[in-house]
Amino acid sequence: MLESLQPISYAVVSVFFFLSTSTILLRVYARGYLVRSFGLDDWCMFSILFFNAGQQVILYYFLHYGAGLQLDTVYTTHPEWLLNLSYALFAEEIYYIWMHWVIKMAFLLFYLRFATTRTFRYLVYSTMGLNTIFSTITWTLYVLQCMPLDALFHPAAHPTTKCVDRAVLAFVPTGFSAFVDIAILILPIRPLWHIQVSLRKRLTLISIVSLGSLVVLVSMLRIIVLNLFEKNIDLTYTLGKLIIVSSIEIDLAIIAANAPSLKIYWSKYISRPSTPTRKDQYESITLSTLQGQKVLSQSSSCHISSSNKTVRDGRRDMMSPERMAEEGDMGMAITRIGNEDLNRESQEALWTSEDGIIVTSSVGVVVHAKPEQHDDQLEANYYVFDKA
Structure with a gap:
């Protein structure tokens, strides 16, 4: 086992943030200037440019205050960091759900661009509603997990307070998020399959839109890390693993949401033959x-x-x-x-x-x-x- 996960965590967090930010900027330029079809989904993704920067600040805050280090090391050198991490964890719980809500809405607003049937449009709106309901339930769970909430940060001062089981707070929101992710993955397959193009091109379209399946796979990996985290197995060291997985999950979701727009560059500058046959x-x-x-x-x-x-x-x-x-x-x-x-x-x-x-x-x-x-x-x- 590595002595510290901080170097790897800093590298992963920074690289994936750069990649996701680049795809947002490319999307904005492509949709706003190259094809001039800037819609609500693009405005939604443009807002993520700033929200993701806030997420990055929280992740760096975690690492600055000992995430990725051995718990014994933090106890010995800076025990006060643990309280700072508890405050940051609560803020991250709220903000992380917000990030997922906005990214999923960007996906669904894009689907409305090719919602040519009433049934598909209703399915997209229903998924938007589920995304909002699940996010609201999760926020409520986090805010009301301890009554009073101060017991979450100073449990010794509230010995009789009972809080919601941490396993519920970890796995119920993850289950909600995974359900919506799978719905977003399945929704466009049928309408794209009926486009009047060759089989190879239909498969290409579906594969581009379905890049979000990578996010589902990373979410499954995040559940494994959450299980270790909730069991308090070397809390700060496991938090470093959670930071790595969460960063990859969020940034891959952003990249997947921008993939259809990046196809504009491929069609315009790469795939177009110079001399048509x-x-x-x-x-x-x-x-x-x-x-x-x-x-x-x-x-x-x-x-x-x-x-x-x-x-x-x-x-x-x-x-x-x-x-x-x-x-x-x-x-x-x-x-x-x-x-x-x-x-x-x-x-x-x-x-x-x-x-x-x-x-x-x-x-x-x-x-x-x-x-x-x-x-x-x-x-x-x-x-x-x-x-x-």
Whole structure:
């Protein structure tokens, strides 16, 4: 057994904080500037940038006051540190649940981007409600664990006070959190599976969104460490292990929540081929039949133009879902497809890009009415379709 876990704890806490913070900043830049689809889920994750900094301060506080050292060493050199650690542990219990609540809400708000059915939307809202109820119950348990609460910090001054069993305080909140984590992991599988793309791309989408499964695995490991901690087996040394596991759990959850947005960089700068093949060019076309008059007669002129930029529907300019997906903005692309697919029978999508999520080019058919003309007045190129 190592004499001290502090060097490892400082290293793990610092590295994972740097990684999670980097993904938040990359997400903010990608969603705010590259694809310009900054939503509630992004604001939620942006707030975690500051909340996670507060969490980092608490972890460093633990380490500063002896977490990771042998309990005998702390007793011998700085016995007053134990009271400081007890105050910090109570604050961490409250703050840790808050961090999990915000991160889970960021996940669920992102799911609303591709909630194209009422059932899925209700499931997401129900999971949000469970997340809030479980968090509230946990906070209540922590605040009321001892009456008065001072008995938690000075048990000798309250010899007759009975507190809630520490095992209940440790494992009930962990069970709540694991239940919501599993729900968040399962929720998007069905809607993503029904996206009209190849099997490999569907599996890629699901795997990106399901990175949260790593958080569930770390949570199981945290239960093992909590069991040692609640048995008071070398309290300060075990606290160092708990700091390592908790830091990895929180930061992995942040990284997993940001993973779909990081796909934007992969699609934009890495996976896009420099010279598209003939097959790529062919499969990148989406033929869309616009609503309205569909019969082309001699009194109409038809122009076919590639809409890789924006699609104008006569009322407003709007980025096509294919362009959104090409830029890597998976959530907005799926949402736009679900909301605007008013006539599925009239649309045919050809999906491309072996490494991208959904990369297409859209060809819009725009019909302009012209004054009726006689056959001898028609221009020679009247029936020529030019690609803009």
